[in-house]
Amino acid sequence: MKVSSFIAGLLPLASLILAAPGPDPEKAATKKINEFDRKYQKYIEDTVKRRKTGYTKNNIRRRKEWSKLTKFERKAYLKAIYCLSAKPGITPQSVIPGARSRFDDFVVSHIQLTPFVHANGFFLAYHRYLIWLFETALREECGYKGTQPYWDWTLYWRDQSQHPVFDGSPTSLGTNGAYVPDRDPITISIPNIGPITFPPATGGGCVSGPLAFDKFKINLGPIGYAPQGPDDGLGYNPRCLTRDLSPSLSQRALRPRNVSFLLESESYAAFNVNLDTAPGGSGVHGGGHFLLGTVQLDTYASPSDPMFYLHHSNLDRMFAIWQGQDQARRTKVVWGTQTSGNVPPSANVTLDMPVPFGFVSPGVPLRELQSSIDGPFCFIYE
Numbered sequence: 001m002k003v004s005s006f007i008a009g010l011l012p013l014a015s016l017i018l019a020a021p022g023p024d025p026e027k028a029a030t031k032k033i034n035e036f037d038r039k040y041q042k043y044i045e046d047t048v049k050r051r052k053t054g055y056t057k058n059n060i061r062r063r064k065e066w067s068k069l070t071k072f073e074r075k076a077y078l079k080a081i082y083c084l085s086a087k088p089g090i091t092p093q094s095v096i097p098g099a100r101s102r103f104d105d106f107v108v109s110h111i112q113l114t115p116f117v118h119a120n121g122f123f124l125a126y127h128r129y130l131i132w133l134f135e136t137a138l139r140e141e142c143g144y145k146g147t148q149p150y151w152d153w154t155l156y157w158r159d160q161s162q163h164p165v166f167d168g169s170p171t172s173l174g175t176n177g178a179y180v181p182d183r184d185p186i187t188i189s190i191p192n193i194g195p196i197t198f199p200p201a202t203g204g205g206c207v208s209g210p211l212a213f214d215k216f217k218i219n220l221g222p223i224g225y226a227p228q229g230p231d232d233g234l235g236y237n238p239r240c241l242t243r244d245l246s247p248s249l250s251q252r253a254l255r256p257r258n259v260s261f262l263l264e265s266e267s268y269a270a271f272n273v274n275l276d277t278a279p280g281g282s283g284v285h286g287g288g289h290f291l292l293g294t295v296q297l298d299t300y301a302s303p304s305d306p307m308f309y310l311h312h313s314n315l316d317r318m319f320a321i322w323q324g325q326d327q328a329r330r331t332k333v334v335w336g337t338q339t340s341g342n343v344p345p346s347a348n349v350t351l352d353m354p355v356p357f358g359f360v361s362p363g364v365p366l367r368e369l370q371s372s373i374d375g376p377f378c379f380i381y382e
């Protein structure tokens with residue numbers, strides 16, 4: 001047999017081997033995520049089970065994925081959101097003229113502190129406590145009996161519009177925005193990274209369902225991109241909540257591989273960096289904001305959409321799962337400075353430094369915000 005014909009005879013076999021389905025990397029990543037999750041949950045459950053006083057297994061807040069809530073629980077969450085949006089806030093209008101409600105107080109905290117609580121040493125602690133304060137306000141000021149739900153990005157990572165939280169039913173947080181053709185791209189600027197431009201995606205207009213304009217409106221912003229709202233985005237600018245879901249951004253940033261990559265971070269420094277970067281795609285933090293478009297592209301006023309709290313709860317869940325692999329050590333680590341991307345340069349954070357919260361709370365030492373079951377906190381992500 002001639003060598004050439006021997007090789008030719010092998011070719012169909014070679015293409016068969018190449019086409020044979022290998023292990024699906026996303027499935028393998030999902031398996032790894034589940035292993036990390038089980039270890040974290042076991043650690044937290046075992047620890048609170050031994051407690052006799054303070055926060056115990058009886059009063060720990062059990063946070064669940066939106067789709068795991070009963071219809072009754074989802075409606076109760078919505079009712080509490082409406083309640084917070086209708087309650088007068090504590091933000092002085094002399095400082096932020098557009099703030100109109102208790103819901104807006106939390107948007108204002110984020111607006112005022114954006115340059116000091118992102119891509120830096122306070123990022124995870126600030127957002128962890130902001131969510132806790134928001135959840136506490138829903139419970140104590142609006143009679144909500146449940147906990148802050150989270151959004152597991154990996155359930156519908158190929159197309160987030162399929163997630164029940166976006167199905168527009170009375171038990172959802174509204175839909176994608178209505179499709180608006182011929183829109184301009186939106187360019188945002190991130191300290192130390194520079195401008196990023198987002199082309200229009202699949203929506204862009206007002207959401208419908210429970211957060212439609214007749215039931216819910218947003219008052220502040222835009223701040224993080226042009227054209228800004230009145231008074232540099234701090235003025236009263238009541239309008240409908242918009243979204244612009246991008247399946248391609250979700251596929252790049254929120255695939256299971258990016259999540260397991262994050263959870264595999266060896267150090268706290270790496271974990272922080274990996275929140276916003278991943279091989280071959282964007283990190284999960286920016287990804288979850290950006291794929292929702294419009295309001296979620298406004299770094300400052302992004303808590304105007306309740307989805308902010310579901311996204312950041314899942315991010316905090318990542319932090320809790322990562323810590324839960326080695327809780328004793330991973331609750332004592334610090335990294336980074338006090339300014340976003342260290343622009344302008346600032347001193348490294350320490351455990352004694354107070355994390356700022358603006359009007360919603362006095363500053364709290366970083367040390368107290370490290371563990372999800374100590375200090376002010378006691379919650380588990382189920």
Ligand SMILES: [Cu+2]
Nearest residue numbers: 110117118127
């Ligand atoms: Cu933020």
